[in-house]
Amino acid sequence: RIKPCRMIELAEHADPRGSLSVVEAGKDIDFEVQRVYYLYNLPMATVRGAHGHRTLQQLVIAVHGQFEITVDDGFRTERYLLDHPRRGLFIGPMTWRNLVNFSPGAVGLVLASEHYDEADYYRDYAEFLRSARAGA
Ligand code: TYD
Numbered sequence: 157r158i159k160p161c162r163m164i165e166l167a168e169h170a171d172p173r174g175s176l177s178v179v180e181a182g183k184d185i186d187f188e189v190q191r192v193y194y195l196y197n198l199p200m201a202t203v204r205g206a207h208g209h210r211t212l213q214q215l216v217i218a219v220h221g222q223f224e225i226t227v228d229d230g231f232r233t234e235r236y237l238l239d240h241p242r243r244g245l246f247i248g249p250m251t252w253r254n255l256v257n258f259s260p261g262a263v264g265l266v267l268a269s270e271h272y273d274e275a276d277y278y279r280d281y282a283e284f285l286r287s288a289r290a291g292a
Pocket of ligand 1: 191193195203204205206207272
């Protein structure tokens with residue numbers, strides 16, 4: 157399995173009024189959240205992500221609908237299905253990720269450990285592979 161990635165089960169507080177799930181920094185995730193962004197209006201055939209990060213840690217949640225995330229550490233790939241708002245995929249540093257197969261109306265919420273910094277991105281897969289395989 158790809159070491160820096162794991163599915164995290166979140167608390168779900170369900171009662172007759174509906175359901176509430178929660179992510180607490182320091183409990184459910186090991187990083188402080190510096191940034192939140194979300195993906196929506198997604199064409200079904202779209203591919204999001206398609207990059208890696210040098211240091212960024214993220215938790216991705218399908219808050220509505222479902223989609224899949226393939227993660228790649230330069231040696232192996234794995235595919236995770238996100239199909240419930242009480243589940244999140246933690247993606248650690250040096251992981252190439254593709255978000256695919258969005259259901260109609262799906263919304264993806266991302267909690268990130270750092271502010272946006274283009275210098276933290278690998279946008280080129282060959283460059284990512286070289287670094288990942290060199291243990292960078
Ligand atoms: P992009 O990295 O292509 O999105 P994704 O990897 O989720 O498919 O980002 C799309 C645009 O949004 C790009 O112009 C950069 C901008 N952006 C920000 O300004 N801040 C952010 O926190 C993020 C994630 C993206």
